[in-house]
Amino acid sequence: MLKDITIGQYYPGKSILHRLDPRMKMIMTFVFIVALFAASNKIGLAVGAFIVIIAYACAKIPLKFLMKSLKPIIPLVLITSVLNLFFLTEGNALFRFWIITVTTEGISFAVVMSVRIICLIAGTSLLTYTTTPIALTDAIEQLLAPLKKIKLPVHELAMMMTIAMRFIPTLIDETDKIMNAQKARGADLETGGPVKRVKALVPILIPLFVSAFRRADELAIAMECRCYQGGEGRTRMNHLKMKLIDLWAGLFILACLAGVVCINIFL
Amino acid sequence: MQESAILKTEDLKFRYNRGEEPADAPWKFVLDGISIEIERGSFVAVLGHNGSGKSTLAKHFNAILLPESGKVYVEDIDTADESRLFDIRRAVGMVFQNPDNQLVATVIEEDVAFAPENMGIESKEIRQRVDDALKSVGMYEYREQSPAQLSGGQKQRVAIAGIIAMRPDCIVMDEPTSMLDPRGRREVLGTIETLRGRYGITVVLITHYMNEAAMADRLLVMNEGKIILDGKPLEVFQNIDLIKSIGLDVPQSVELIHKLNREGLNLRTDILSADDCADAIAEYFLKNRPASGCKGAAYMRVLK
Numbered sequence: 174m175l176k177d178i179t180i181g182q183y184y185p186g187k188s189i190l191h192r193l194d195p196r197m198k199m200i201m202t203f204v205f206i207v208a209l210f211a212a213s214n215k216i217g218l219a220v221g222a223f224i225v226i227i228a229y230a231c232a233k234i235p236l237k238f239l240m241k242s243l244k245p246i247i248p249l250v251l252i253t254s255v256l257n258l259f260f261l262t263e264g265n266a267l268f269r270f271w272i273i274t275v276t277t278e279g280i281s282f283a284v285v286m287s288v289r290i291i292c293l294i295a296g297t298s299l300l301t302y303t304t305t306p307i308a309l310t311d312a313i314e315q316l317l318a319p320l321k322k323i324k325l326p327v328h329e330l331a332m333m334m335t336i337a338m339r340f341i342p343t344l345i346d347e348t349d350k351i352m353n354a355q356k357a358r359g360a361d362l363e364t365g366g367p368v369k370r371v372k373a374l375v376p377i378l379i380p381l382f383v384s385a386f387r388r389a390d391e392l393a394i395a396m397e398c399r400c401y402q403g404g405e406g407r408t409r410m411n412h413l414k415m416k417l418i419d420l421w422a423g424l425f426i427l428a429c430l431a432g433v434v435c436i437n438i439f440l
Numbered sequence: 441m442q443e444s445a446i447l448k449t450e451d452l453k454f455r456y457n458r459g460e461e462p463a464d465a466p467w468k469f470v471l472d473g474i475s476i477e478i479e480r481g482s483f484v485a486v487l488g489h490n491g492s493g494k495s496t497l498a499k500h501f502n503a504i505l506l507p508e509s510g511k512v513y514v515e516d517i518d519t520a521d522e523s524r525l526f527d528i529r530r531a532v533g534m535v536f537q538n539p540d541n542q543l544v545a546t547v548i549e550e551d552v553a554f555a556p557e558n559m560g561i562e563s564k565e566i567r568q569r570v571d572d573a574l575k576s577v578g579m580y581e582y583r584e585q586s587p588a589q590l591s592g593g594q595k596q597r598v599a600i601a602g603i604i605a606m607r608p609d610c611i612v613m614d615e616p617t618s619m620l621d622p623r624g625r626r627e628v629l630g631t632i633e634t635l636r637g638r639y640g641i642t643v644v645l646i647t648h649y650m651n652e653a654a655m656a657d658r659l660l661v662m663n664e665g666k667i668i669l670d671g672k673p674l675e676v677f678q679n680i681d682l683i684k685s686i687g688l689d690v691p692q693s694v695e696l697i698h699k700l701n702r703e704g705l706n707l708r709t710d711i712l713s714a715d716d717c718a719d720a721i722a723e724y725f726l727k728n729r730p731a732s733g734c735k736g737a738a739y740m741r742v743l744k
């Protein structure tokens with residue numbers, strides 16, 4: 174049951190987006206977010222939405238996959254649209270009903286807001302769809318490397334992320350086992366009110382934590398045995414390399430940002 | 441100092457949690473005066489019941505633990521010398537019981553590359569070592585998968601590859617097969633054989649399985665922190681009563697021959713495998729056909 178949770182939503186493929194340098198992809202995602210929020214009018218936003226659609230088509234990500242990441246934000250989109258609709262009461266009223274006034278401005282603002290949120294989620298999801306978790310952590314480590322100067326433990330953070338990703342499936346397996354073991358002892362995990370259910374989790378979490386600590390201990394020894402001594406003096410097998418195509422991609426996204434700003438100013 | 445000994449301990453004594461003990465009742469030594477020399481290129485198995493100190497000894501071989509008194513030398517480096525820690529870790533690789541808790545990365549080849557990366561080796565050389573290590577444990581085709589998708593035996597082989605990629609002179613394995621099914625166990629043992637053939641690596645194998653111990657060139661039996669038997673597996677297993685008295689078993693074939701001999705048969709004792717044992721018994725009956733009546737009865741009695 175717990176195994177169905179997908180971690181790291183990587184969608185294997187060979188498209189340009191898959192092959193871009195993960196560092197460039199992260200920068201591009203960041204620029205894209207800035208552009209989305211900079212776009213204050215509809216044309217700018219339409220450009221953003223258009224880019225997202227092209228990118229998805231390019232990476233050949235199935236719509237079903239995208240829907241999975243959009244599903245959790247649908248309520249958020251609906252609530253914000255409804256609030257915008259009802260509380261933005263200035264401008265020419267389209268119709269009035271009881272205390273509710275729907276204006277054209279309200280409608281347009283609600284649409285803009287929804288498109289913006291959807292583009293935001295879809296655009297950032299694209300990063301994890303087209304990049305393996307390991308490439309992502311490598312990219313984070315390298316992009317944040319300058320922060321080592323101010324004593325931020327960048328390498329340690331990246332290592333923690335890697336280990337967390339490595340152990341999530343193991344711990345999920347273990348949770349399953351413990352749940353079954355507790356059920357076999359008569360634990361009731363599925364009925365009762367919320368308080369009772371939360372309480373029923375305690376006998377699962379305690380053994381899980383104990384075992385996780387034991388694992389951590391063993392892993393630390395195994396890492397030490399393999400000469401681990403932090404990021405200092407460490408080399409990598411696979412180096413990230415910026416290629417010409419990455420440069421073009423970077424220029425493209427900057428051009429988009431510039432375009433959006435221009436549209437804001439001149440239209 | 442002797443050149444040939446890759447690992448050497450001199451009157452090694454050790455206790456856990458020193459300083460926390462009550463003054464009137466000091467802890468017993470977990471390792472109580474161990475002096476051994478392990479030769480370069482040899483295959484040494486260590487037997488002993490639970491809590492006899494096998495893992496504790498293993499952890500002294502690459503300075504995870506340091507002796508309370510006595511000395512441990514790895515390639516003539518004193519493990520207490522902190523400035524040489526890196527050289528020690530590099531010379532002696534460790535494989536542990538639970539393969540799950542030894543793998544670090546989410547991609548197999550990245551995991552095998554972990555140790556060489558820590559050692560600051562250049563990326564081309566790492567690539568070569570990783571491919572080589574994965575091939576020698578037969579996991580090369582899986583290099584781009586995630587460890588989560590592997591069986592226990594395969595995970596343990598990846599863990600071994602991760603050590604091989606360090607190119608150590610010696611591998612210490614602490615019950616590497618005890619969490620595996622018979623097939624996984626065969627895979628890992630096969631890998632050990634390959635490594636010895638290919639790299640001439642020294643292997644110290646801690647185990648609970650008699651047939652694994654019988655594969656070694658030399659067998660150490662531990663009890664209560666001491667080494668009580670040391671020699672070729674065949675010689676060691678002749679001390680059946682002593683081995684049984686500390687709660688261990690000898691291989692079934694050795695035991696059978698021993699019991700038959702006690703009943704008055706006169707069989708060869710240089711036997712470890714079941715096949716050899718069957719041969720020896722067949723040989724005996726062929727030789728002693730006329731008198732086989734009463735001996736046959738003895739044989740039946742033992743079998744019961």
Ligand SMILES: Nc1ncnc2c1ncn2[C@@H]1O[C@H](COP(=O)(O)OP(=O)(O)OP(=O)(O)O)[C@@H](O)[C@H]1O
Nearest residue numbers: 456457470488489490491492493494495496497615
């Ligand atoms: N971290 C520790 N702290 C305190 N005592 C320990 C620790 N590890 C082991 N011991 C104790 O040291 C003794 C020897 O343990 P060790 O793990 O070396 O035995 P072993 O021969 O490897 O046993 P097994 O066959 O179960 O692996 C045991 O009595 C154990 O309780």
Ligand SMILES: [Mg+2]
Nearest residue numbers: 494495496614
């Ligand atoms: Mg042990």
